[in-house]
Structures are given as structure tokens and as C-alpha cells.
Amino acid sequence: MxxxxxxxxxxxxxxxxxxxxxxxxxxxxxxxxxxxRLKSRLMRLWWGSQxxxxxxxxxxxxxxxxxxxxxxxxxxxxxxxxxxxRVSIDSADASGDITITVEGVDLIDNAARRVKxxx
Numbered sequence: 400m401x402x403x404x405x406x407x408x409x410x411x412x413x414x415x416x417x418x419x420x421x422x423x424x425x426x427x428x429x430x431x432x433x434x435x436r437l438k439s440r441l442m443r444l445w446w447g448s449q450x451x452x453x454x455x456x457x458x459x460x461x462x463x464x465x466x467x468x469x470x471x472x473x474x475x476x477x478x479x480x481x482x483x484x485r486v487s488i489d490s491a492d493a494s495g496d497i498t499i500t501v502e503g504v505d506l507i508d509n510a511a512r513r514v515k516x517x518x
Contacts, residue, residue, distance in 0.1 A: 433473065448472070
């Protein structure tokens with residue numbers, strides 16, 4: 400059985416260029432995962448999510464459910480330090496802005512976390 404990691408991964412903050420880790424890195428990772436279209440990264444065509452595709456569709460129940468499932472699947476697949484427990488689409492407007500809340504568990508700290516962001 401493999402040992403569980405005890406330290407958070409380290410990354411670069413997209414805004415400042417400084418090193419980040421822990422919850423700030425996980426929040427950034429979730430945002431990047433949700434805003435990266437599949438097949439848009441040349442060296443990682445498989446990486447990203449279909450969540451961003453819901454911006455181009457009418458906000459009916461089917462689109463909202465598909466978007467939530469895409470978000471859950473992508474975050475649980477590509478963010479190794481976080482396990483999603485709940486996703487909600489809080490609002491979507493005519494400009495294409497989608498407000499989403501993601502809740503889950505930080506697997507390193509074993510702490511409940513929540514992030515609300517506009518995509």
C-alpha cells in the first residue's frame with residue numbers, strides 16, 4: 400500500500416509568480432481545471448473539463464446538471480489533494496458568467512473547504 404503524502408504540492412501563483420501551496424494552490428487549480436477546455440492544451444489534450452462548454456448553452460436543468468457533473472469529474476480526476484463533495488451552480492447570466500460553488504475535503508489537511516468563484 401502506498402503512503403499518503405503529508406505535504407501539499409507547491410505551484411506558482413498565476414497572478415504574482417510567487418510559490419503557493421495548500422488551499423490557495425488548490426483553489427487556483429480548481430479554477431484552471433474548470434476554465435480549460437478539453438483538447439486546448441497542446442501537450443495535454445486530455446486535460447481540462449467540459450464545464451466551460453456550458454457557457455455557450457441555454458441555462459436549463461439539463462445544462463446545469465451536465466455542468467455540475469463535468470466539474471465534479473474533472474476536479475476529482477485532476478486535483479489530487481481535493482475530493483469534491485458538492486457542486487452548485489449559483490447563477491448564470493446573459494454575459495456568460497457562471498457563479499459556481501465547490502465544496503469538498505482537502506485530503507492533506509483533512510479539512511472541509513469551500514470555494515465560490517465566477518467563471
